[in-house]
Amino acid sequence: MTPCFALVDCNNFYASCERLFRPDLRGRPIVVLSNNDGCIVARSAEAKALGIRMAVPLFEVQEQLLHENVQVFSSNYALYGDISARVMNILQQMVADIEVYSIDEAFLDLNSIDSASSLEVFGIQIKQRIQSWVGISVSVGIAPTKTLAKLANNAAKRYRKTAGVVDLTSQQRQEKLLNITPVKDVWGIGSRLAKQLNNVGIDTALQLARSQPGWIRQQFSISVERTVRELNGLSCIDMESSPPAKKQILCSRTFGVRVTDYKDIHAALCKHCERAAEKLREQGKQARAVSIFIKTSPFNPNASYYRESASCILDTPSHDTRDITQAAIQLLKTIYKEDLLYMKAGVMLADFYESGTFQTTLWDKPSSFRNSTALMQAIDKINKSGKGHICFAGQQRSNDWKMKQEKLSPAYTTRWSDIPSIR
DNA sequence: TCTGGGGTCCTAGGACCC
DNA sequence: TCTGGGGTCCTAGGACCC
Numbered sequence: 168m169t170p171c172f173a174l175v176d177c178n179n180f181y182a183s184c185e186r187l188f189r190p191d192l193r194g195r196p197i198v199v200l201s202n203n204d205g206c207i208v209a210r211s212a213e214a215k216a217l218g219i220r221m222a223v224p225l226f227e228v229q230e231q232l233l234h235e236n237v238q239v240f241s242s243n244y245a246l247y248g249d250i251s252a253r254v255m256n257i258l259q260q261m262v263a264d265i266e267v268y269s270i271d272e273a274f275l276d277l278n279s280i281d282s283a284s285s286l287e288v289f290g291i292q293i294k295q296r297i298q299s300w301v302g303i304s305v306s307v308g309i310a311p312t313k314t315l316a317k318l319a320n321n322a323a324k325r326y327r328k329t330a331g332v333v334d335l336t337s338q339q340r341q342e343k344l345l346n347i348t349p350v351k352d353v354w355g356i357g358s359r360l361a362k363q364l365n366n367v368g369i370d371t372a373l374q375l376a377r378s379q380p381g382w383i384r385q386q387f388s389i390s391v392e393r394t395v396r397e398l399n400g401l402s403c404i405d406m407e408s409s410p411p412a413k414k415q416i417l418c419s420r421t422f423g424v425r426v427t428d429y430k431d432i433h434a435a436l437c438k439h440c441e442r443a444a445e446k447l448r449e450q451g452k453q454a455r456a457v458s459i460f461i462k463t464s465p466f467n468p469n470a471s472y473y474r475e476s477a478s479c480i481l482d483t484p485s486h487d488t489r490d491i492t493q494a495a496i497q498l499l500k501t502i503y504k505e506d507l508l509y510m511k512a513g514v515m516l517a518d519f520y521e522s523g524t525f526q527t528t529l530w531d532k533p534s535s536f537r538n539s540t541a542l543m544q545a546i547d548k549i550n551k552s553g554k555g556h557i558c559f560a561g562q563q564r565s566n567d568w569k570m571k572q573e574k575l576s577p578a579y580t581t582r583w584s585d586i587p588s589i590r
Numbered sequence: 591t592c593t594g595g596g597g598t599c600c601t602a603g604g605a606c607c608c
Numbered sequence: 609t610c611t612g613g614g615g616t617c618c619t620a621g622g623a624c625c626c
Contacts, residue, residue, distance in 0.1 A: 201594035208594070208626095226592040242594090269626045357624050388600060390624080417596055466593060513595090 170402045173275040174308045174316040175293060180271035181209035184250045185240050187302050188579045188587050196237040203421045204241055204571045241572040249580045253301045266406050276406050290332035310335040313404045314397035317354040345373035355394045413450055418443040419513020423571040426509050435568045437561035439514045440495050444488040447516055448543060453484035456518035457494040464510040475502040484520040487539040
């Protein structure tokens, strides 16, 4: 049986979430900013129509936003995460197997659905149900491979006539769409590859599909070869129903303001270690490799760019926040330089082990902390309860370095005090 | 003044082994 | 004169995704 995938993708997701509890914003342009209010990461249809580009720094368009009366929001992940969970929940009820691909999109395995109705009708059902149960509008692309389903979804978004659902199972329709799709719009082809492909005369998705897979592999990589095959309807990228175990965990943030003091960077790093260790424990893993980095702004013309990282291997893997923090701070001491304006710091964990599976040698030192597991479990439980937050002292009180979020909307669906009331 | 965060995969090259 | 062959592991860097 030929496989069949659907890609369901929310339209202008962050902007749609912001509008969900603000009916007064219907029809008005909205943009959502990245962490730290730095760049534009989402735009409503109206904002797109004004020509506001994706990923542009806020300061470059500030005047235009003001002039066009665009509503600006900081990222509100509590809200987006909750709305996303509701959408995914509905999809899970409609098919046997889904892969949550990102916060606003999921692949569906359509082989299991009742073949009595057409695929397109099923797509329309998905769209209508999410619209009426959650209030979010989605687009649906259906095809025999994930890469084609992505393209079908783009078409569903782009062409009004499709009403938001495109069934691309017919080969004839595939060719028609590939022919009018620039190669840069193909999933897996980024700007660099697009340029290289253009240089050898491949401008459209159809031209890429018609090229020799072996030659493509030789010239580019096995990933691009896979893309060629997928464009021809041969499924090479399977569903991943449960997310694969992480191989690394990264926590980093740009500071709200530039910082110079060691104590501020120390505090930020402690916070990042706490979150990284928490994520590690969620995976049920222990890490052996710890690395950190600090950097100044690459955009400052008056100072040279400083970026340094350092890493170490723990004697025995650990999931104890204290082990990880201790290692990180030791590393920080080796790369911190005075009198620089730091922009960002982060910590990365890697080399993961299941608890208790690591073979120690006679001379390895175990974690210096006893009762680690029970203590960490207790901390995680308290921090997830919503009743309070326990942290280690290294984070200090200073807030100088914390993220800028000046336009944050309420956590409408996840905090009691923020629930909208109707008068 | 001001430029996000968190990931994955692939390849090449060096070190090292027998 | 002549300097093997086959392999693993690790790391850095490049590319991609949302």
